[in-house]
Amino acid sequence: MAITPQIPFDFFLPEAPRFDNFVVGDNGEAVARLQALAARGGESAASVVVLWGGRSVGKSHLLAALAADLGATCLRLSAAATFPADPFVSARILSVDDADQLNPDQQAWLFTAFNHVAQSGGVTVATGQAPPGRWPLRDDIRTRMGSGLAFELLPIPQEDLSAALSHYAAGRGFDVSNEVLTFLLSHHQRDVASLCQALAGADRLSLALKRRLTVHLLRTYLNETVATDKS
Numbered sequence: 001m002a003i004t005p006q007i008p009f010d011f012f013l014p015e016a017p018r019f020d021n022f023v024v025g026d027n028g029e030a031v032a033r034l035q036a037l038a039a040r041g042g043e044s045a046a047s048v049v050v051l052w053g054g055r056s057v058g059k060s061h062l063l064a065a066l067a068a069d070l071g072a073t074c075l076r077l078s079a080a081a082t083f084p085a086d087p088f089v090s091a092r093i094l095s096v097d098d099a100d101q102l103n104p105d106q107q108a109w110l111f112t113a114f115n116h117v118a119q120s121g122g123v124t125v126a127t128g129q130a131p132p133g134r135w136p137l138r139d140d141i142r143t144r145m146g147s148g149l150a151f152e153l154l155p156i157p158q159e160d161l162s163a164a165l166s167h168y169a170a171g172r173g174f175d176v177s178n179e180v181l182t183f184l185l186s187h188h189q190r191d192v193a194s195l196c197q198a199l200a201g202a203d204r205l206s207l208a209l210k211r212r213l214t215v216h217l218l219r220t221y222l223n224e225t226v227a228t229d230k231s
Helices: 030-039 059-073 104-119 139-145 158-170 178-187 193-211 215-230
Strands: 048-052 076-080 094-099 123-128 149-152
Touching: 030 048, 030 123, 030 149, 048 139, 048 158, 059 076, 059 094, 059 123, 059 178, 094 104, 094 149, 123 139, 123 178, 158 178, 158 193, 178 193, 178 215, 193 215
Parallel strands: 048 123, 048 149, 076 094, 094 123
Antiparallel strands: none
């Protein structure tokens, strides 16, 4: 028997990235550094902080969380976005996602903006898939990106995913059984962000229906997720 004829679309919307819904794993130092930066309103002894690592390790999540905490004092950009015309920005924090993929015009803009922000006492926070010294950018950009703090973001090891998800659920205030975790890990893509999104959505559904989060409920939620993605 179906749990509900149609699950409202809102249940499939991902949570806004925040520090408190990031699965930290072995990345505690990097997260603590960004949280301190946010708490101090962008004040830092370092003029640049770089987060680097492979796909789906949480680089974009942390930049979004930082921007959410800082508000208008943070200018958030990415290589896929259109940069402002004027590089003399007023932001205290310049956040650049996928900075290792900037095109030549974006690199020229960043060179001027970085210097301006640094001279004003601000910080540039950037991400890439390799250490900044290996980014395929202009030498003067690489030098500046490598002049501050760099943190490698590490993925959650596959063998630790169950414990990490259990800890995530506890942080949200609900318990998740081993059976539910086993089913989720067996029937869903295994990057942490997607797994957490599935757990959070299923939890919201269980609260709305006033039912425990069971394998049956999770299966229904995941099936509807696939149907929603295809619609």
